[in-house]
Each structure stands twice: as C-alpha cells, then as structure tokens.
Amino acid sequence: MIDFLNKVSLFANLNEQQLNAIAGLCYKKSFKAGTVLFQEKDPGSVFYIVFSGSVKIYTASGGGEEKILSLIRSGDSFGELSLIDGKPRSASAQTLEDSVLIALNAGSFLELLRSNFDICLIIMRELCDRLRDTNQQVFELTFLDARTRVIKSLIKLANKNGIRQGSAIHIRMKLNYDEISQMAGVQKPDLMRVIRDFQDRQILTFQDQDMKLDLAKLRG
Template sequence: MIEFLTKVPLFAGLNQDQLTSIAGICSKKSFRSGTVLFQEKEPGSVFYLVFSGSVKVYNRAHNGEEKILSLFHAGDSFGELSLIDGKPRSASAQTLEDSVLIALTAQSFLELLRSNFDISLLIMRELCSRLRDTNQHVYDLTFLDDRTRVIKSLITLFNKNGSRNGHHITLRMKLNYDEVSQLAGVQKPVLMQVIRDFQEKQILSFVGTDIVLDLAKLRG
C-alpha cells in the first residue's frame, strides 16, 4: 500500500511516517466491471483512489441519456467534492472494467485534510484543475463546430489514457462509441464520420482491442 501511495500525485512529497499513517486508514476493495460506486444526489461518504482499472464519472438526464464528465485511472482520486461541502453527490461513478479501489471514509478523509496542509493544497489544486476543464468544455460546446470537438476530444482521450511510443499513441478503449460521442458533446453519427475519415487517412488504426493514433499523420 505504501509503495502505491508514493506514486499517487496527491501524496507526493509526504514522508514515510505520513504515508504509513494514511495507509492505516485506507481499505482496498475489488469491483467488477460495471459496478456503480455511487449515484448522483446520494450523500457522500467515501473518497476513492484508483489502484488499478478505470472509472467513469457521469450525469444522467431524465430521459436516461448519460453525459460522461471524467475518466479516472490508476493513481487518480475522485469523490472528494461532497465530502468537503457536505452536499449530495454531484455525479455518479461506475467502473469501466474490473478495478481495485482504495477507499477512505468521510471522517478519515476530513481528518487527513485537517492534519496535512500539503494534501489540502493538492486537493484544492485538483478541484481547480477540474473547474478549468469544465470551463474549457463549455467554451468548446459554445464556439467549436461538431467535427472540431470530436477531434479535440479524441486527442485528449488518447493523451490522457493512452501509452505513447514515438509518434504513435495506443489506447485500449474502455468506452463504447455512444460514450465517446457523449464525452465530445456530439451525436454518434458525427463521431463515426470522423473515425471513418481518420481510418481512410491512416490517422487511426485498429489493432485487436487497441486503437492507435498516428500523431505524425494527424499533423500532416
């Protein structure tokens, strides 16, 4: 547990005693793919760190349509907002694959913030980063056309979640096309047209369950 915590950006710079203390209040649990961890409007009681696997955070409209807000992978943290402001969850969270998560109860998480200013500061920076991302997304929805939004969303998805080798980025896709189109804020046919265009130009290629993005051809 301590070895993992040293690699989590949230706990960067903490000494061994601090990490040992944090490890003592954490619990590790495995979840099957598709497990709903919490739902929008529920009271918040747990803060999560992703040990392995991936999680999507999303809102669901009255008609059942989902809007994915964020994706989290190993080393990422989520679920802190409602623990800090005491209000219900602002979104739902679900595993995208078999995942192992590290959980801290609300009481343990808040005690951690009270006793470690560095962690409190990093939490604030993380929340600020997500707010900036939200502001940028609003800008994109307002000022960018559908095709540009899809291209930007795909590039962001590959950069954040893929593995790079030279000018190639390989992504093991955990989202379906409906979810990717929701992430970009466009209708599915627009997404599929961009993907077909990219395949024809060999910018995107499919290798088994992986998708490879050629940055050199994208920039060409």
C-alpha cells in the same frame, strides 16, 4: 500499499510516517466492470483512489442521456467534493473494467485534511484544475463544431491514457462508441463519420481493444 500511495500525486510530498498513517485508514475493495459506485445526488460518504482499472465520472439528463466528465485511472482520485462541502454527489461514477479501489470513509478523509496542509493544498489545486476543465468543456460545446470536438476528445483521451511511440499514441480502449460520443458532446452518427474518415486516412487504426492515433498524419 505504502509503495503505491507514495506514487499517488495526492500524497507525493508526504513522509513515510504520514504515509503509514494514511495506509492505516485505507482499505482496498474490488469491483466488477460496470459497477455503479455512486450516483448523482447520493450522499457522499467515501473518497476513492484507483489502484487498478478505470472509472468514468458522468452526469445524466432526465431522459437518461449521459455526459462523461472525466476518466479516472490508476493513481487518480475522485469523490472528495461532496465530502468537503457536505452536499450530495455532483456526478455519478461507474467502473469501466474490473477495478480495485482504495477507499477512505468520510470521517477518516476529513481528519486527514485537518492534519495535513500539503494534502489540502493539492486537493485545492485539483479542484481548480477540474473547474478549468469544466470551463473549457462549456467553451467547446458552445463554439466548436462536432468534428473539432471529436478530434479534441480523441487527442485528450490519447494524451491522458495512451502510450506514445514516436508520432503514434497507443490506447487500450475501455470506452465504447456511445461513451466516446458522450465524452465529446456529439451525436453518435457524427462521431462515426469522423472515425470512418480517420480510418480511411490511417489516422486511426484499431486492433481488438487497442487504438492507435497517428499525430503526424493528423497534422498532415
């Protein structure tokens, strides 16, 4: 646990004694793929860090249409907002694959913030980054056409979750096409038109769950 926590950006500046204290507050829990961890408007009681696997954070309209806000992978944290302001969850969270999460309950999390200014500062920066991302998403949905939104979403997905080899980025896909269209804020037919065009031009290639995005051909 200590070795892992030491690699989590949230705890990167802490000493061994502080990490040991945090490890004593945490517990690991396994979840099957597709498990809803919490839903929008639920009361917040747990803060999570992904140990292995991945999680999607999303909102849903009254008609059930989803919008994916972010993808959370190993070393990333989520669920802190409602613990800080005491309000219901602002979004839902669901595992995309079999996952192991590290959890802290609300009382332990808030005590951690009270006793560690470094962690408070890092969380403030993380929340600022998320606000900037939200502002960027609003801009893209307002001013960019569907094709451009798809391209930007694929590049963002590749940069955050892929492994780069030269001009190509390899990604193990954990999202289906419906989820990618939600993430890009486009209708599925618009997404599929861009995907087919990219496949024809060999910008995108697929093998099982692996996707390769060739940036050189994208720029060409």
